Amino acid sequence: MSSNHLQRVLDPQEQDAFDQAGEPQADPEDEQNALLRMESAESEQAAAAAAEALHLKQAAQGKVRIGSAVRASVLANAAEPAYAQFVRDELDSVTTENELKWDAVEPAQGTFTYGAADTIVDFGQANQLDVRGHTLVWHNALPDWVKAYDVPGEANRLALNAILEQHIRTVVGHYAGRVKVWDVVNEPLADDGTRRSNSMWQRRLGDDYIANSFRWAHEADPGAKLYLNEYGIEMDSAKARSLYELVRGLRALGVPIDGVGFQTHQMLGAERLSGLSNVMRQFADLGLDVAITELDVRIPGVPATGEQLAQQATAFATAVKACLSVPRCVSITTWGFTDKYSWMTNNPDPKYAGWGEATLLDASYVKKPAYNAMLATLATTERPSSVNADLVGAWRLDDWSATTASDASGLDHAATVTGGLGAEGRTPSGSAFRGDGASTGAETASAVVATNASYTVSAWVRLDSKSADQVIVSQDGSTVSAFTLGYGKTKDRWVFSIPVADSTGASVQSVESKSAPVVGEWAHLTAVWNNGWGRMQIYVNGSWNNTFPAASENRGATWASAGRLRIGRSMSGKAFSGAISDVRVYRHAASAGESAGYADPSVGRWQLNGSLADASWFFRDGSVRNDAAATWTVGQGNTTVGALRVSASDYIDIRGTQLLYTERSYTVSALVKLTAAGQSNQIILVQDGNGQYAFVLKYRASDSKWAFGLPASSANSSTYLEIASTSVAQTNWVNLTAVWDGVTRLPKLYVDGILEATGTATTSWPSSPTGSMHLGTSSSSKFDGALDRVQVFQRALTAAEVGALA
Ligand code: XIL
Numbered sequence: 001m002s003s004n005h006l007q008r009v010l011d012p013q014e015q016d017a018f019d020q021a022g023e024p025q026a027d028p029e030d031e032q033n034a035l036l037r038m039e040s041a042e043s044e045q046a047a048a049a050a051a052e053a054l055h056l057k058q059a060a061q062g063k064v065r066i067g068s069a070v071r072a073s074v075l076a077n078a079a080e081p082a083y084a085q086f087v088r089d090e091l092d093s094v095t096t097e098n099e100l101k102w103d104a105v106e107p108a109q110g111t112f113t114y115g116a117a118d119t120i121v122d123f124g125q126a127n128q129l130d131v132r133g134h135t136l137v138w139h140n141a142l143p144d145w146v147k148a149y150d151v152p153g154e155a156n157r158l159a160l161n162a163i164l165e166q167h168i169r170t171v172v173g174h175y176a177g178r179v180k181v182w183d184v185v186n187e188p189l190a191d192d193g194t195r196r197s198n199s200m201w202q203r204r205l206g207d208d209y210i211a212n213s214f215r216w217a218h219e220a221d222p223g224a225k226l227y228l229n230e231y232g233i234e235m236d237s238a239k240a241r242s243l244y245e246l247v248r249g250l251r252a253l254g255v256p257i258d259g260v261g262f263q264t265h266q267m268l269g270a271e272r273l274s275g276l277s278n279v280m281r282q283f284a285d286l287g288l289d290v291a292i293t294e295l296d297v298r299i300p301g302v303p304a305t306g307e308q309l310a311q312q313a314t315a316f317a318t319a320v321k322a323c324l325s326v327p328r329c330v331s332i333t334t335w336g337f338t339d340k341y342s343w344m345t346n347n348p349d350p351k352y353a354g355w356g357e358a359t360l361l362d363a364s365y366v367k368k369p370a371y372n373a374m375l376a377t378l379a380t381t382e383r384p385s386s387v388n389a390d391l392v393g394a395w396r397l398d399d400w401s402a403t404t405a406s407d408a409s410g411l412d413h414a415a416t417v418t419g420g421l422g423a424e425g426r427t428p429s430g431s432a433f434r435g436d437g438a439s440t441g442a443e444t445a446s447a448v449v450a451t452n453a454s455y456t457v458s459a460w461v462r463l464d465s466k467s468a469d470q471v472i473v474s475q476d477g478s479t480v481s482a483f484t485l486g487y488g489k490t491k492d493r494w495v496f497s498i499p500v501a502d503s504t505g506a507s508v509q510s511v512e513s514k515s516a517p518v519v520g521e522w523a524h525l526t527a528v529w530n531n532g533w534g535r536m537q538i539y540v541n542g543s544w545n546n547t548f549p550a551a552s553e554n555r556g557a558t559w560a561s562a563g564r565l566r567i568g569r570s571m572s573g574k575a576f577s578g579a580i581s582d583v584r585v586y587r588h589a590a591s592a593g594e595s596a597g598y599a600d601p602s603v604g605r606w607q608l609n610g611s612l613a614d615a616s617w618f619f620r621d622g623s624v625r626n627d628a629a630a631t632w633t634v635g636q637g638n639t640t641v642g643a644l645r646v647s648a649s650d651y652i653d654i655r656g657t658q659l660l661y662t663e664r665s666y667t668v669s670a671l672v673k674l675t676a677a678g679q680s681n682q683i684i685l686v687q688d689g690n691g692q693y694a695f696v697l698k699y700r701a702s703d704s705k706w707a708f709g710l711p712a713s714s715a716n717s718s719t720y721l722e723i724a725s726t727s728v729a730q731t732n733w734v735n736l737t738a739v740w741d742g743v744t745r746l747p748k749l750y751v752d753g754i755l756e757a758t759g760t761a762t763t764s765w766p767s768s769p770t771g772s773m774h775l776g777t778s779s780s781s782k783f784d785g786a787l788d789r790v791q792v793f794q795r796a797l798t799a800a801e802v803g804a805l806a
Contacts, residue, residue: 012782040090054373056090059378063321065331066378067093072119074341082365084123086337093130093180093710095293095333096120097343100133101141106167109145111281114174121178132293132333133179135186135229136168139199150200160204165216173221183229183261183293184217185210191232193242195707210246211255218256228259229293233279235272236532236792240279245285251286254479261293264319265335266309268299270316278454278532278589286329286589291431292323294335296358297370298344304357305479308722313369316360317377324381325588373720393448393585395567399432405433405442406565415442415567423579426460426522426794427603428769429616430581433568437465437577441569448565449475451498451529452558453480454589456525458598463519464578471570472525473583476563477502485527492516492745494545496538502559503530511536521665522581522794524599529556531664541795544592561624604659604792605773610641610702612652620659622652622775633786636671636733643673643788646776654773658693660687662694662710663766665742665796669805670697671788673733682737682783685790687773690713694767697738698781705727708738708749708757723749723757733788735806740744740764741796753806755799 056066068091074083087094097102099116106112117133124131149160181615188210189197201209210228217226228247233240243260250257260283266273280290299308323329336342336359344358360371394408395415402421407413417433419440419504426433433442449455457473469489474481480499488495495518497510517523526539536548567583568576586599610632612622614713624630630652635642642770646652660666668685682699692711700707700722706729709722745761775790776783791805 018386021250054375054379056375056378057092058545060092060332063378063381063383064329065092066129067091067095067331067333068337069095069097069134069333069335070120070123071097071336071341072099072116076119078608079247083295083341084336086361087123087129088127088356088473090337091331093132094120094124095132095134095249097134097336098141100171101135101138102167103116103141103143107143109163112170112174117175118583124179124262130180131175131178132181133172133175133183134293134612135183135218136171136182137164137209138186139196139201140187142200147200150204152204157204160200161209162199163352164205164209164213165345168213168216169220172217172224176221177223179221179224179658181225181227182217184213184226184257186229187231188228188246189230189239189243191239193238193240211250211253212436214250214255214257217447225258225289225369226256227259227261227291227293228257228289229263231265232272233260234262234264234266235275236279236534240282240511241408241533244282247283247288248286251288257288258338259289259291259330261291263294263335264292264296264321265294266297266315268297268312268315270320271297273315273318275320275532276319277325278330278530280322280326281589281591282533285593289328289330290323290326291329291333292319292559293331293333295319295332296335296342296344298352298355298358301357302354302356302590309357310427312357313373317373320374320377321381324377324383334360337361338365340365344779351805352408355654360675386572390586390588391584392587393444393565393583395442396422397442397567397581397583398431400764401447402471407444411448413444413448413565414445415444415565417442419568424462424544424661425579425581428661429620430618432460432462432579434579435464435470435568435576435580437468437470437575440575442567443564443569446564447475447562448585449482450560450587451475451477452531452560453587454529454531456526456528456586456588456590456595457483457485457583458524458586458590458595459485459583460522460524460581461576462522462579463517466517466519468577469574471566471568471574472576472580473527473560473565473567473585474570475565476507476571477559477561478563479504480506481566482559482561482563483527483529484570484574486570486574486576488512489515494523494525494540496536497538498529498547498558500559502561509548511538511546513540515540521583521742522579524601526590526595526598527559528589528595529558532589534558535589535695539595539599542596544595544739592666601711601795601797602791603791603794604654604773604790606790608642608644608788608790609635609639612644614654618659621655623655624652635786635788636673643671643786644776645786646783650773652777654775657769658694658767658771659773660792660794661762661766662687662689662740663742664794665740666695666794667737667739667793667797667802668695668697668791669735669737669802670790670791671733671735672783673786673788674699674731675700675785676731677729678784681781682785683774683777683781684783685773685775685792687767688771689765690771694764694771695738695740697736699729699783700724706734706736706749706751706756708747710740710747710764712762714767721747721759721762723747723759725749725751725756727751727756731785737797737802737805739796739802744794750799750802750806753803755802 235788338361340363420434423434440636474484493512499506528537630640631645633645685697706725740746747759749757
């Protein structure tokens, strides 16, 4: 075991030794894949009975949309009723397999032939099916008249650009409101991730054709969902990463792209599905929907054996599971559903010779194991929906017991505590783990995190000292910790580190925050290990702070650890000096949005929609003084109980004693509506000190402005530092947010997200332990009006965060 593990992490020379060489040795998710196979076999049995009577769309209901590519000629063929019957019974959506490709829909310039596509669109409409339009811009299926423009020259470029624009506007416009989703651009990349050189669009129009196509399609039907569709991006690969950069660039430019389609054509024996959920998550993280758009699994050497059909079933189930595990994966479409009409049946292209039987039903419409596996997987797999999806450990660390910290994840990984719970928590009424920097720690009995797969660790922490390296969370391997999240003294940064092997001499890869921690301030940290990308990320207070490796193609090794998870301690005996609260562990790589959710900084949130309840983790409900009933009024959203009505007779206390440490950074925010600009001051929110408010947010009568005040001491006679808005208070809804930054000691006042006043540095002081918080009133100056969405934070929010509140 390394006794100086963190020291080594922090040594820059050591980090350079990290092996940055290319591809991983083995697919680290193979094991997971094997597990999936087992699980799907089990659930198949378990679900068999339940699922027997179901159709795919019923099993998928409320989870995901199920579709297939269809052929108009077969759909319309009265001699083939089983085909249309399957579509009606089983599916939520249909994709035009060939009918909307360029050669079908505009075979001669300006001549648009919609007949075949209409067959599918009309069928969809008649049977309440979504229609996916496939596809507007592709290097294949082009008629000769278009290919004639595949020549150099500026005049030709302009002409071709106009042809593309007209094609997209005309076709999308024709089906506006009827085709719900468009594969706008199909297969723009070559297998190595470069722009496809055998595409005449790329060759003649350059990179711009992609962004332009989306813009034209969006203008022609602003209601349609617009996708970029690609194959061979199901695994982490140069192509997947390159597409990611392409799409990220489009998003950054504001190009109207809604989703990325993963074609997911698979070859049995060489399936590329184990990293699918991981790659999908990356794209979803850009704020996009993702979908499986052309799923099939072709079998070599047909006719298939029973064993091959069983393997094919597993592949379908694995793909379905991957989609269901990603909240933004919205649909699963197969590329045909019967081997009778599949592009892989007798495909004349020599590269597909001998391959076939790629779909769910055989050529006689008999359900294959693949169909049953898909049905069972849909029926039995739960979708993650909340921020707590995949939570495998959660220690709030405010237990009353000093020796055991309970696990709120439901998985019973209680942690035995050495030293103490009972440190100051994030609010004066909460408590936390207290680390002395030497002998303290908490440990589970067994491993919590599968460290050879993706995971996320998050925690609230407050450092007492920077005099040594410190550990917040770690998990034991056999000789070294498999990961540590902590503080690195030499660099003065938060550090997340992973040794590349379970041995004391192994080099360590690590990612550090860009900013230095502040002693005495609570901070939220999220550390993400993304196994598919081989990427580590660290978030501070919910914002992305750094990624390792910076170069997208570097990747690190991982290994499974089976030891204890430790809080405030590492295997080598490093400890933590300060407080730790709310440690949570998830078995997936959190997206940026999820990380922001974990870091919710509010310590009190009152929506005031007919209730005084606190919607934060801290359960500090309000109550009306003298137990009078609260009265409600129209809120900003116009519902009659949408806001709290306060007037001279009301007196709302926040339950319990003081809520904020007012000597530390904090933010208070409220949506307020004044009845009238009155003669006297009107109080919106205060926390009491001894003879003085610790802060006050109010309407100031002398000049009809909003004001935020902090007295310079707790003595009753002391002078206030009061900052006031530039705008004059009106009688419409306005968001007021007051921030006091305990580091710079500057107060700020925002009105509707705009910074209207800053003060000079001042000293805030601890309010009395018995002082409480009041809404809408103090003892003397009542607020006459309505209050909505009151929030308090034990942190100085950034201008952007304040903007998001307003
Ligand atoms: C295929 C069709 O299934 C065939 O009928 C046609 O002959 C060629 O095209 N990726 C795509 C689809 O995006 O458009 C292709 O469809 C299959 C591969």
